[in-house]
Amino acid sequence: MGAYDFDHAIDIAWCPGCGDFRILTSVKDALDELELDPRTVVFVSGIGQAAKTPQYLNAHYFNGLHGRTLPPATAIKASNPGLVVIAQSGDGDTYGEGGNHFMHAIRRNPDITNIVHNNMVYALTKGQASPTTRQGFVTPVQIHGVTQEPFNPVAVAIALDASFVARAFAGDTRQTTDIIKKAITHKGYALVDIFQPCVTYNKVNTYGWFKQNTYTLDDSYDPTDREAAFRKATEPGKFPLGVIYIKTGKPTFEDGLSLYRQDARPLYQRTVDMETLRGLVDSLRT
Amino acid sequence: MVFKPREDISIVFSGQAGQGLQTLEALLTRMLKRSGYNVFSYSEYMSRIRGGNNSTQVRVSSRRVTAYTRRIDLFVPLHENAMERFHDRITQETVILGDRDFIEERYLDGHHPVLEVPINEIAREKGGAVYANTVLLGILAGLFYVDSDLMHNEIRMILSGLGEDRLRKNLDASDEGYERSKKLLKPGQAAVSIERTAEVRDEILTDGINAVGLGGLAGGCTFVSSYPMSPSTGVLVFFTKKAESSGVVVEQTEDEISAVNMAIGSWYAGGRALVTTSGGGYALMVEGLSLAGCIESPLVIHLGQRPGPATGLPTRTEQADLQFALYSGHGEFSRAILAPGTHEQGFSHTRHAFYLADKYQVPVFILTDQFFLERRYNLPDLDMSKMYDQRFIVQTRADYRRYALTESGISPRGIPGFGEGRVRVDSDEHDEDGFITEDFSTRTAMVNKRLKKLSGLQKEVLAPQLFGPDDYRNLVVCWGSSLHAVQEGLDMLGRDDTAILHYSQVYPLAEVTADYLERAHRKIVVESNATAQFARLIRSETGIGFDGAILKYSGLPLMPEDVCEGLNEKLGKKESTHGRV
Numbered sequence: 024m025g026a027y028d029f030d031h032a033i034d035i036a037w038c039p040g041c042g043d044f045r046i047l048t049s050v051k052d053a054l055d056e057l058e059l060d061p062r063t064v065v066f067v068s069g070i071g072q073a074a075k076t077p078q079y080l081n082a083h084y085f086n087g088l089h090g091r092t093l094p095p096a097t098a099i100k101a102s103n104p105g106l107v108v109i110a111q112s113g114d115g116d117t118y119g120e121g122g123n124h125f126m127h128a129i130r131r132n133p134d135i136t137n138i139v140h141n142n143m144v145y146a147l148t149k150g151q152a153s154p155t156t157r158q159g160f161v162t163p164v165q166i167h168g169v170t171q172e173p174f175n176p177v178a179v180a181i182a183l184d185a186s187f188v189a190r191a192f193a194g195d196t197r198q199t200t201d202i203i204k205k206a207i208t209h210k211g212y213a214l215v216d217i218f219q220p221c222v223t224y225n226k227v228n229t230y231g232w233f234k235q236n237t238y239t240l241d242d243s244y245d246p247t248d249r250e251a252a253f254r255k256a257t258e259p260g261k262f263p264l265g266v267i268y269i270k271t272g273k274p275t276f277e278d279g280l281s282l283y284r285q286d287a288r289p290l291y292q293r294t295v296d297m298e299t300l301r302g303l304v305d306s307l308r309t
Numbered sequence: 310m311v312f313k314p315r316e317d318i319s320i321v322f323s324g325q326a327g328q329g330l331q332t333l334e335a336l337l338t339r340m341l342k343r344s345g346y347n348v349f350s351y352s353e354y355m356s357r358i359r360g361g362n363n364s365t366q367v368r369v370s371s372r373r374v375t376a377y378t379r380r381i382d383l384f385v386p387l388h389e390n391a392m393e394r395f396h397d398r399i400t401q402e403t404v405i406l407g408d409r410d411f412i413e414e415r416y417l418d419g420h421h422p423v424l425e426v427p428i429n430e431i432a433r434e435k436g437g438a439v440y441a442n443t444v445l446l447g448i449l450a451g452l453f454y455v456d457s458d459l460m461h462n463e464i465r466m467i468l469s470g471l472g473e474d475r476l477r478k479n480l481d482a483s484d485e486g487y488e489r490s491k492k493l494l495k496p497g498q499a500a501v502s503i504e505r506t507a508e509v510r511d512e513i514l515t516d517g518i519n520a521v522g523l524g525g526l527a528g529g530c531t532f533v534s535s536y537p538m539s540p541s542t543g544v545l546v547f548f549t550k551k552a553e554s555s556g557v558v559v560e561q562t563e564d565e566i567s568a569v570n571m572a573i574g575s576w577y578a579g580g581r582a583l584v585t586t587s588g589g590g591y592a593l594m595v596e597g598l599s600l601a602g603c604i605e606s607p608l609v610i611h612l613g614q615r616p617g618p619a620t621g622l623p624t625r626t627e628q629a630d631l632q633f634a635l636y637s638g639h640g641e642f643s644r645a646i647l648a649p650g651t652h653e654q655g656f657s658h659t660r661h662a663f664y665l666a667d668k669y670q671v672p673v674f675i676l677t678d679q680f681f682l683e684r685r686y687n688l689p690d691l692d693m694s695k696m697y698d699q700r701f702i703v704q705t706r707a708d709y710r711r712y713a714l715t716e717s718g719i720s721p722r723g724i725p726g727f728g729e730g731r732v733r734v735d736s737d738e739h740d741e742d743g744f745i746t747e748d749f750s751t752r753t754a755m756v757n758k759r760l761k762k763l764s765g766l767q768k769e770v771l772a773p774q775l776f777g778p779d780d781y782r783n784l785v786v787c788w789g790s791s792l793h794a795v796q797e798g799l800d801m802l803g804r805d806d807t808a809i810l811h812y813s814q815v816y817p818l819a820e821v822t823a824d825y826l827e828r829a830h831r832k833i834v835v836e837s838n839a840t841a842q843f844a845r846l847i848r849s850e851t852g853i854g855f856d857g858a859i860l861k862y863s864g865l866p867l868m869p870e871d872v873c874e875g876l877n878e879k880l881g882k883k884e885s886t887h888g889r890v
Contacts, residue, residue, distance in 0.1 A: 036745075065725045067574070070736070077733075078745060083725035085577050086735040086745075087570060088600050094534075094567040095574025099725075101558050102532060102580035106726050127563040281553040290531040291579025291702060291724055293556055297693075300526055303551070304691055307513040309343075309466075 025055040027080045035079055036072070042193035042219035042230075043072060046140055047079055049191075049199040050111070054082075057204055064107045067096040069121065071147050073113035073140035073219070090120025093128040093137065097276060100133045103289035104277045107207065108135040115145050118154040118174050125176075129183040129212055133276040136206045136213045139176065140193075142221040143228050150224035160227060176216050178256035181249060181268045186211030188252070188268040192237050193219045194230050198264065205266055211275050218262070240265035247271065311424070311452070311493070311500045312382050313402055317347075317370030318501055319378050320449070323395065324387030327359040332467065333442045334365045337449060340463040341369050342514050342687050344455045345505030349374045351684040353865060356539075356623040362390055369453060371504040375651070375686050375793040379870040385445060386411035387428075406448070406493075424493050431485050436475075440482035447486020448493075452500040457487055512689055517682040517790075520652040521611060521675060522547030523691065524659025525583050530609070532558045532582035534571035536590055539623050540679035541613035544585040565590040569597030573606045577734060579702060579724040581663055585611040588630050589620065595637045598672055602642030602759065604734040605712070605720070607666035607673075610634075611659070614678040616864050625864030626679035628789055629838035634674045635816055635846065641756065643763040646674040646816040647771070648789035654813050655681070656691045658771070665769065667701045669762045670722055676815070678837070680866040681790035705730030710741040714754060718761030767817045773825070777808030783880055784829035786855070787836065788812040788843050791867050795835050798872025804883055807876070815843060823851045833879055835859045837867050 024030070028051065037043045054064060066077035070089035077084035087095050096110035117125055117139045128137070143160070145151040151164045154174035161168050180188045187209040191199040199217060206213035218237065220230045238261050246252060252268035277283065286293075312318055324330055330352065338348045347370045354363035366381075368374045383404045386392050392399065392413045399405070405416055406424040416423060426448060432441040443464065450460045464479055471479070494500060521544050525533075533548040535541070545561070552559045558580065562568040565586055572582035586594060591612050601608040612634055616627040634646050645665050649658040659675050666673040705723035709730025713720045720741075723732045733743025738755060740746045776796060783806060787795045792811045799807060810825055826832055826847070832855045834844040841858040848854050859875035861867045 061731070062729065063726055065578070075745070078735075081731065083732045084734070084743075085574060085604075086733075086737065087573070087604075088596055088736055091566065091570040091597075091600075094562070094570035095577065098532065098534065098558075098571035098574030098580070098582075099578040101560075102575045102578035103724075103726050106578065123563050124567055127567065280558055282556040282558060284553075286556065289579060289726070290556075290558070290575070290581070291727060293529075293531055295527060295529050296555065299555055300523070301693065303523060303526070303555075304513065304693070307515050307519060308511050 025051050026061050027051045027054050027082055029081050033079060036075055038223045040222040041072070042142065042221065043076065043140060045193040045196050046138070046199065046217055046219060047076055049193075049196050049203055050076065050138065051080060052196070052200045053203040053207065056200070057207060059107055059207075063105065064109065065099055067092050067099065067108060067110045069112040069116035071113040071116050073111065074116060076111050090116050091124065092116060093121060093124040096135050097128060097131060097133040100135050101277055101280060103291065104134070104283065105289060108133075109138060109207070110135055111138040112140070114139060114141040114143065114155045115153045118176055122154070126179070126183060129180055129185045131276045132186055132212045132273055134210055134212070136203070136215065138203065139214070139216045140219040141176070141216050142219040142225055144221050144225040146221050146224050157228070175256065176214065177267055178253065180214050181253050181256050184249070184270055185214055185268065186270045186273045187213035187266070189213070189215045189266045190262065190264050191215060191217045192233050192264055193217050194233060195264070198239065202266065209269070211273050237262045237264050239263075240267070311498065312404060314502045315382065316372060316503065317368055317374050318382045318503065319380050320367045320369065320383040320385065321364050321381045321395070322385040322387055322445070323362060323364040323391035325360050326355060326357050326363055328387060329442050330363055330365050333446065334367065336446055336463055336467050337367055338514060338685060339467070340446070340450060340455055340460055341367070341453060342512065343459055343463065343510055344453070345507055345509050346370065346453065346503060347373050347506070347509055347687055348514070349376070349684065349686040351377045351680065351866065354624050362388070362394055364395070369503060373686070375684070376797045376869050377680070377684065377794070377866045379868045387441070392416070426489055426493070431489070432482060435482040435485060436478040440478055443479045443482040444486040447483035448490045450483070451487045451490025452493070457484070460487065508689075509687055512687040513691065514685060514687045515652055516685040517652055517655050517677055518543035518547055520655030520691070521659045521677065521682070522551070524656040525609070525663070526551065526555050527656065527693070528609075528660040528663025529581045530583050530663060531556060532572065532575040532580035533585065534560045534562050534568040534575070534582065535585045536562055536565045536568050538587045538590040540615055540682050541585040541587045541590070541611060543682060544611055544613070565593035566597065569594035569608070570600070573597060573601050573604070573608060576606045576608065577724065577732070579727065581667065583609040583611060585613065587613050587615050588617045588633065591630070591633070591637070599638040599640055599642070600736050601672045602638055602640060602644070603736050605670040605759065606734070607670050609662045609666050609673055609675065611675045611677065613682050614676065616862065622864040624679065626866050627837050627862055627864065628678055628791065629842065629862065631676065631815060631838070631842040631846065634676055642759045643669065643671045643766060644673065644816070645671065645766050645814070646676055647814050648676040648812065649681070650789055650792035650811055650813050652686070652688055653691060657695070658813060660695070661771070664699065665766065668699075669719060669766055671762055671766070676789060678790050702727065704728040705732065711743045712739060712741045712755065712758070714741060714758060717765055718758045719765070763817060767820065770817055770819045771814040772819050772821060773810050773812045775808055775810055775825070778805060781806060781808035781829060783807040783831045783833065784810055784825065785876065786810045786812070786832065786834045786843070786847070788815050791835055791837060794867040794869050795872050797869035798876065801869055801873040802876050804880070806883055807880065812843070815846065818846065818850045822847060823853060826851065826853045831856045831880060833857045833859060833876065835867065835872055835875070837861050
């Protein structure tokens with residue numbers, strides 16, 4: 024039993040065979056292999072099937088609003104930089120409802136890991152298109168097939184010079200675990216977009232389809248070359264898996280917070296400095 | 310006497326955006342206060358960066374003054390169109406001072422007292438038109454018998470960033486104005502008859518922004534996330550300036566949705582967070598409010614009201630978001646709404662908001678408005694006796710349950726990283742551990758838990774304040790920033806059978822409300838909105854209606870004259886006997 028397993032049976036709401044089970048395993052394995060103390064690990068999620076993942080781990084969690092994983096995750100890290108913060112949600116939550124926060128979280132660069140279950144469909148609401156749904160995919164709402172260009176989170180993240188961008192496939196648990204470990208240990212915002220088969224609402228992008236349409240980047244690939252990374256992110260044909268881009272040495276959001284420069288204590292350990300306050304009040308007398 | 314002998318003089322200067330009226334306002338109020346006068350100032354301005362017409366009222370007085378008046382005793386036009394919007398406020402008792410070019414013909418008919426001073430010409434002689442404001446400052450310093458050294462000190466303090474040459478020219482310009490003011494008086498003639506008080510010199514001179522900001526620091530605020538929106542932005546700027554010295558995380562977010570979700574995230578991790586916004590921005594935060602309600606997160610929302618709907622009048626004032634603050638957020642949960650009336654309350658109530666939010670794990674509003682935030686006046690002190698020292702966070706044990714059911718509805722609040730337990734919060738309905746549940750009896754228990762906290766909040770309600778006789782015949786009810794206009798308006802009316810009941814907490818409604826209202830023969834409500842929102846709240850809570858309402862929603866602040874005339878009309882003749890019948 025790992026540190027993040029419960030000592031009792033739990034009722035999981037996912038369909039049998041769902042890619043989310045594989046991701047749950049990879050996340051727990053990554054945390055165990057990194058020997059992270061569960062008292063210091065906080066999961067933040069939004070709404071959707073992916074967003075339920077933290078329910079099934081023995082860790083702290085903040086399961087907030089649809090699309091709003093990244094603002095609270097950023098704030099939790101900023102309020103107590105000693106915590107390990109993992110924002111975990113689906114493609115609809117992160118790239119659709121939360122698209123604006125996705126862009127600005129990358130710009131802010133908090134030291135958090137952002138795991139996105141990308142199944143190219145809305146499952147919890149029964150099969151409508153997501154921002155990453157492939158063109159032509161027929162749904163109960165997009166009845167003539169999706170016409171819009173799918174959102175490319177990897178290319179967008181590289182365009183925003185994100186500090187860590189990776190893609191994984193849920194079917195390969197070992198590789199996914201390794202990528203998540205790299206993302207967690209990376210200092211700065213780390214995106215891990217994980218292809219996740221949805222066995223109920225996506226009969227096109229199946230385990231087999233993902234296997235046929237992906238390949239793993241080999242050791243000769245240099246993830247620090249931004250232009251090469253952008254080419255990889257946008258090249259037609261098969262999708263590359265692995266760490267696609269790393270920008271090292273980028274200051275984090277917490278690094279930029281002036282209050283921690285003199286005093287590293289997290290916010291909960293602080294009290295009102297009466298002398299400073301009295302001084303501020305008295306400065307209004309002159 | 311240049312001015313009618315009065316205890317207070319209302320000065321209005323009127324110019325364009327970009328003419329430096331704000332600097333003049335700061336210099337003049339500081340200088341007058343430092344020389345012992347009670348001062349008040351408020352600027353009304355258009356939503357533009359250059360041009361248009363803006364004006365600032367500065368009241369100088371023997372006693373404390375805190376309201377914006379229609380009456381103008383001294384009008385200073387600083388631009389060609391400066392008088393256009395003031396025809397109904399300039400009377401034959403208003404002294405007009407300034408450049409001949411800026412005074413409209415109609416006021417040169419011999420029936421209006423005019424003091425012509427070529428302010429711009431003097432400014433040009435002293436180095437350029439930019440010195441016009443300090444020439445005017447010098448003239449006013451002279452008319453109000455301000456010591457010239459004191460005037461110089463203030464100019465040095467406020468304009469120190471200009472560099473030595475321009476500072477020197479400003480000082481010269483003020484000296485020239487000061488000299489000219491003496492020539493405006495006939496031999497032996499005095500300009501004003503306002504008494505000065507030594508104690509006032511060292512009093513606090515503040516606007517509402519500083520009062521709310523300092524109250525936040527006093528309440529232990531450590532996190533502010535917001536998106537700029539008039540008139541709430543000043544509070545964000547306040548915290549930005551204090552971030553390093555007072556230990557506050559301050560972030561300008563991509564939108565108000567992010568702001569509120571960050572604030573809730575910070576509370577979850579042990580921060581004490583505030584968002585500052587106005588109606589439109591708050592509209593975007595509403596789902597977050599409901600989140601705070603569901604996960605029982607503390608949250609402090611400073612809602613600086615301005616006239617809506619939609620973009621409305623961005624730079625003007627109104628009290629029309631009370632019902633919005635009260636009913637916003639889907640689902641049912643407890644909340645509290647504070648509405649400070651004075652700057653002392655701006656400080657104490659913001660501090661109190663952090664206490665209530667933390668103790669009851671609910672959203673708490675500080676409902677202000679543009680007038681409240683931007684008017685400034687002097688006051689003796691801020692009450693620093695009840696500081697934030699109570700901590701409501703617990704160190705968790707391994708068996709910690711975030712939503713443990715209790716008698717009061719309040720569960721001990723743990724945070725991640727402090728103790729052995731897991732802290733799970735969920736926007737889905739959840740059980741005592743914080744796990745998602747669809748168990749109907751748990752659901753019912755959780756709704757009851759969230760609503761039960763209202764009775765605790767009710768026990769701690771800040772009581773409304775009664776001003777005037779206990780045995781009143783008429784009762785005038787007001788809330789938030791309307792207090793001072795109502796007080797001064799009633800003074801003008803001079804009725805001793807009428808009292809004022811002012812609410813600085815509007816929700817939960819104080820239980821004494823019905824008692825106060827039932828004792829009154831006539832009940833009048835005064836509010837800066839069109840639909841008497843507070844009266845509706847009182848009626849829904851007590852079943853008691855009002856006999857009349859004085860409502861203002863033009864975008865300008867409520868004035869004592871509005872209240873005096875309104876009450877005069879609504880109260881009718883004073884009865885020979887007053888009090889309870």
